[in-house]
Amino acid sequence: MFIRQESFYSFRKNYPIIFGLLIIHFALFVWMNFLPGGQLVRNIGIGYNLAVANGEWWRLITPIFMHLTIGHVVFNSFSLVIFGPALEQMLGKFRFIIFYLSTGIIANIATFYLGGLGYPPHLGASGAIFGLFGLYVYIVLLRKDLIDRANSQLVMTILIIGLVMTFVNSNINVLAHLFGLIAGAAMAPLFLVGVKPYHMYQHAHEPKEATFNPNRWKKRRRNKKYFMTTFWIVLGLLVVVGLLSNLF
Template sequence: MFIRNENFKQYINAYPAVATLITINLAIFIMTLIPNLGEEIFSFGVSVNGLITQGEWWRIVTAMFLHGGWMHILFNMFSLFLFGPELERIAGKMRFLAIYFLSGIGGGLVTLAIPDPFYASVGASGAIFGIFGAFGAILVRYRNSLPQLRQIILPIIVISVIMTFLQAGVNAASHIGGLATGFVIGLFFFKPKPIATWKR
């Protein structure tokens, strides 16, 4: 289910939304490595609570495409590469993108609850946790029909949440906010219906 055995061309053709998001994230990350330009991109796009509350709301979205280092972006893009395709297959391209972006925005809004105007964050983690939340909603909607998905995704969700609170420098508000947003949206998108009717 989450094992990718497509070649490069097959992957792009089968999962255009996931492939596009990965490409954009990697391209922007490479741009942030360029002297001067990288500092300008970060200055414009990083999520800073005080600046957002002063009206710079775009930062909630732009921060989703910025990452703080190689390990940060590689971990997030590997998670998107691994778990995104199955959700795109089930939901379709537009619903997948809605889950991804709204979850990232949800994580950004929850981050604003942190009582520190100088709190800054970047990363696609909130959106990726939204993918996990959407899978959680699928399990609720089809609780008796998908034992394989339950065996795989539930431990991943639990471990991811635990690691959120054990690791230093992690925006736990974004993770939990994204997870909750993806779950709620998933409950709306994945109303009970025969599994055979899912997009394939």
């Protein structure tokens, strides 16, 4: 459910919304840092409560897609790749993007109203990503039919790490993280109507890839420990990068 083993082709076909969000993340990152007009894009798009109060309402939306440092964009994009695909399949493309954007916007609205006009500028997809975590929390607690025990333990462990990180770094937008999480959990019952477990959905394969291999399950059992070890090592490294980026 959370360990990605698809090829580039399969990932793009199975999760077009996630793939599109990743393209936007990195395109804006490159534009903001290396291309002409990047400073202007940064100035007019970053979350800034005083500007929102003066009528620049789009700043409640645009920060969801913007990242300033490589550590920031890589960590948030990595989190989206790990935890977004299952929900895109389960909710469907339309419901998923509405849910993702709604939780991100609610996180920024909370930052505006509770942070005050003097709140420092902010940006990043973290509020929306915590919205996904909020949905998973609801699933783990109240829709156990949609997730198995191992994946429940994994997502709750990562959530705990994320919450600890939220309060460790003074430059993190705590309001966005917390209210993204709350919004995701609160909206979950509405978006989970008619949803089936992830394994029940069909997935695209490579054009020449066999859809069934009688030996695949033996191979998966042999490699399960390897994949989990690799996953935790990579995740740990990216958590460190995220902490050092200082811009969540």
